[in-house]
Amino acid sequence: MTQAIAPKANQLESTSSVQPEVLKAIALAKAKPEIVWEKLPANFILPDDPVESIAQPLLAAALNESLQLAKLLPSEAIVASNMALVAKIDRKTIVKAPDWFYVAKAYPVGKNVIRRSYSPHLDGDVPAIVMEFLSEEETGEYSTRPSFPYGKMYFYEQILQIPIYVIFDPADGRLEIRKLDPSGRYEIQPLDEYGKYFIDSLELYLGTWHGTRLEQTFHWLRWWGIDDRILFWGSEKAAQDSISIEIEKQRAEVQHQIAQEETQRAETEKLRADEAEQEIIRLKQLLAEKA
Numbered sequence: 381m382t383q384a385i386a387p388k389a390n391q392l393e394s395t396s397s398v399q400p401e402v403l404k405a406i407a408l409a410k411a412k413p414e415i416v417w418e419k420l421p422a423n424f425i426l427p428d429d430p431v432e433s434i435a436q437p438l439l440a441a442a443l444n445e446s447l448q449l450a451k452l453l454p455s456e457a458i459v460a461s462n463m464a465l466v467a468k469i470d471r472k473t474i475v476k477a478p479d480w481f482y483v484a485k486a487y488p489v490g491k492n493v494i495r496r497s498y499s500p501h502l503d504g505d506v507p508a509i510v511m512e513f514l515s516e517e518e519t520g521e522y523s524t525r526p527s528f529p530y531g532k533m534y535f536y537e538q539i540l541q542i543p544i545y546v547i548f549d550p551a552d553g554r555l556e557i558r559k560l561d562p563s564g565r566y567e568i569q570p571l572d573e574y575g576k577y578f579i580d581s582l583e584l585y586l587g588t589w590h591g592t593r594l595e596q597t598f599h600w601l602r603w604w605g606i607d608d609r610i611l612f613w614g615s616e617k618a619a620q621d622s623i624s625i626e627i628e629k630q631r632a633e634v635q636h637q638i639a640q641e642e643t644q645r646a647e648t649e650k651l652r653a654d655e656a657e658q659e660i661i662r663l664k665q666l667l668a669e670k671a
Contacts, residue, residue, distance in 0.1 A: 413469045413470050413526075413539070414469070414470050414471070415467060415468070415469055415539060416467075416468040416469075416471075417467065417468070417499055417500060417501040417502050418466070418468050418473075418499060418502065419466070419497075419499055419502060419503075420464060420466045420473070420475070420496070420497040420499065421473060424473060424475075426464055426475065426477075426496075426497075427475075427477075433513075433515040433550075434596065435513060435515075435550040435596070435598055436461075436479050436513045436515070437461065437462075438593070438594060438596055439479070439480070439513055439548070439550060439600065439601055440461035440462075440479060440480045440513075441461075442593060442600060442601070442602075442613060443459070443480060443601060443603070444459050445613055445614055446602070446603050446611035446612060446613055447459065447582075447603065447611070449611070449612060449613070449614060449617055450603075450605075450611045450612075452582065452584070452611075456484075456485045456486060456488075456504075457482070457483060457484055457485065457486070458482075458483045458486045458495075458498075458504075459480065459481070459482050459483075460480070460481055460495070460498065461478075461479055461480045461481075462477045462478075462479065463477060463481075463495065463496070463497065463498060464476070464477050464496070464497040464498070465477070465478065465481070465497075465498055465499075465500070465507070465510075465535075465540060466497050466498065466499040467499070467500070467535075467539050467540065469528075469530065469539060470528075472528060474528075474529065474530055474535065474539075475497065476530075476532055476535050476536070478510045478511060478512055478532075478536075479511055479512050479513045480509075480510070480511040480513075481498075481507040481509060481510040481511065481542075482507060482508055482509040482581070482582070483498070483504055483505055483506075483507050483508065484505055484508050484581055485504050485505045486498070486503055486504030486505065487503055487504045500540055506540055506541060506542060506543075507540070507542050508542070508543055508544060508581035508582075509542070509543070509544045509545075509546065509579065509581065509582075510536050510540075510542045510544070510545055510546070511545075511546040511547075511548060511601075512532065512545075512546070512547050512548070513548050513549075513550060514547065514548065514549040514550075514551070514554075520532050521533065521547050522547070524537075526538070533545065533566065537558075537560070537564070537565065537566050538564070541560060541564060542560075543559060543560050543581070544557065544558070544559055544560075544579060544581070545557075545558040545559075545566055546558075546586070546601075548588075548599075548601055549599075550598045550599045550600070551598065551599070552599065553588045553590060553599035555571065555575065555577075555586075555587070555588055555601075556568060557569045557571070557577045557586070571587075572585075574587065575587050575588060576604060578606075582603075583606060584603045584604065584605060584606075584611070585603065585604040585605075585606075585608075586601060586602075586603060586604075587601075587602055587604060588600065588601060588602070589601075589602040589610075593613065593615070
């Protein structure tokens with residue numbers, strides 16, 4: 381017969397010393413929140429936080445520009461930065477405005493209607509990718525706080541369940557990519573030997589590039605195709621087009637020169653043939669006279 385082991389005195393004291401409010405907070409944290417998908421209320425006042433660094437809007441614009449130039453944004457897809465992602469959690473409207481996100485298929489809005497928020501399931505698919513760009517200040521990109529106002533990582537992982545979560549530091553180029561595993565938890569992903577990661581939803585590689593754009597020098601996020609070619613920005617495409625035009629111009633000039641030389645050669649050959657024919661006629665005439 382197994383005899384029950386009585387808890388030690390210090391264990392009893394430890395359990396009894398826990399404050400009721402602490403136990404309540406632990407229970408609430410473990411409880412599954414009630415999630416309702418709804419539109420952003422018309423009277424909801426969005427936070428008017430200032431941009432934390434000049435890099436953030438430039439990074440988002442650069443990501444968008446290269447996708448648009450490569451014609452990889454179909455009409456039903458949307459990309460946005462600092463736009464509210466909306467969910468109602470335990471009867472409270474919660475919004476988070478990531479630095480950049482991508483939705484593969486969003487429902488169209490009415491004519492002359494401008495999106496001011498995005499509610500997954502109601503406005504279209506759950507975003508496939510969400511990104512946060514670190515600044516010099518702590519902004520909670522790693523926060524897993526499971527209660528109001530909820531941490532960003534918790535919101536993206538447990539509430540919205542966004543498949544890919546990217547955290548990027550333009551100061552040092554640190555790139556972290558997390559992917560939802562089968563259990564619904566983020567698992568950090570290894571980068572390839574070139575520091576890139578293949579994103580299935582876009583069929584593109586995401587990686588870092590250090591250089592200057594718009595007179596700003598730091599680490600940038602860039603897209604690469606499956607052929608390992610980088611997707612150009614507008615300025616790069618213009619420069620590439622200019623080089624291509626110059627190459628075509630030089631090729632045309634060479635071809636024109638070759639054509640001229642061929643014409644001159646043909647004319648020279650014709651002149652020689654005419655002279656030879658005239659000489660043959662002269663010789664025939666001489667032979668006829670002697671005969």
